[in-house]
Amino acid sequence: MKRHAFKAILILSIVLIGALVMWLDPTGAVFNLPGLVVVVCGTFVATVLGQSYGGVMGLLKDLPRKLSRVALVDEVDLELFLKASEFHRQGSVRYAEAVTRQLGDPFWRAGIQQVLDRIPYADLSRVLQWKIGAQRERDQSEIQVFMTMMAFAPAFGMLGTLFGLISMLYGLDMSSLRSLGQHMGFAMLTTVYGLILANLVLKPIVSRLEQRSRERLAWLHVQQEAILMMHEKCHPRLIQDYLDAYLAPAERLEQVDELSLGAVNQVS
Numbered sequence: 001m002k003r004h005a006f007k008a009i010l011i012l013s014i015v016l017i018g019a020l021v022m023w024l025d026p027t028g029a030v031f032n033l034p035g036l037v038v039v040v041c042g043t044f045v046a047t048v049l050g051q052s053y054g055g056v057m058g059l060l061k062d063l064p065r066k067l068s069r070v071a072l073v074d075e076v077d078l079e080l081f082l083k084a085s086e087f088h089r090q091g092s093v094r095y096a097e098a099v100t101r102q103l104g105d106p107f108w109r110a111g112i113q114q115v116l117d118r119i120p121y122a123d124l125s126r127v128l129q130w131k132i133g134a135q136r137e138r139d140q141s142e143i144q145v146f147m148t149m150m151a152f153a154p155a156f157g158m159l160g161t162l163f164g165l166i167s168m169l170y171g172l173d174m175s176s177l178r179s180l181g182q183h184m185g186f187a188m189l190t191t192v193y194g195l196i197l198a199n200l201v202l203k204p205i206v207s208r209l210e211q212r213s214r215e216r217l218a219w220l221h222v223q224q225e226a227i228l229m230m231h232e233k234c235h236p237r238l239i240q241d242y243l244d245a246y247l248a249p250a251e252r253l254e255q256v257d258e259l260s261l262g263a264v265n266q267v268s
Helices: 002-024 035-050 053-061 061-067 075-090 095-101 106-116 119-172 177-231 236-246 256-268
Strands: none
Touching: 035 053, 035 119, 035 177, 053 061, 053 119, 061 177, 075 095, 075 106, 075 177, 075 236, 095 106, 106 119, 106 177, 119 177, 177 236
């Protein structure tokens, strides 16, 4: 529902902005293709030179998925994790490994497998922290790409303005005011395009990526603590109480303890 509401608000905002522009300027003079090319292409090329072509293109292709709100909490994985925790607490390593192989989340799967391999608590905590740090670095590198674009866009807008002013100065000896007006329009519009690209397009993208990163890292820390509780052979109900303290009411599992412990009793 939230995802559809976000799309509806985005489409409505674009329509309202477009209608406002057409009402203020029905002639379409605010659209200048050369100025738009200077800002957009210049920003893209400068970013690719500062980062990498493959990384930038891959990030742009995957951007819709990264901006959409993806559920971080999988109810099936949580149920399987509680099953594996109960098997491990009872000493049934073979059953716990069989459940672990069904997990879809690689962080859950790797952490539980290390618990079953009897990795010491300190080493397990250190490895999980490394994984979280690696995810944080990946998120920051993606955000940095768009922050670089956000810095370049106004700069290329000013560059286009300078080009337009230089062309206008060279044309002062001409008698055509139309030519001077075109150069002045190009100069002013490139600055507008740069500001719009930086503040109305790239800045919201950066804000949303930062929000997604905070949500993902918070959930990884919760997973880390749950895995460490499993290492200490805490009761699954205690682990579930800890998970429920993090999960929003709409995302909480319904009767997971009864389902998981019931399945454990059937198997054992």
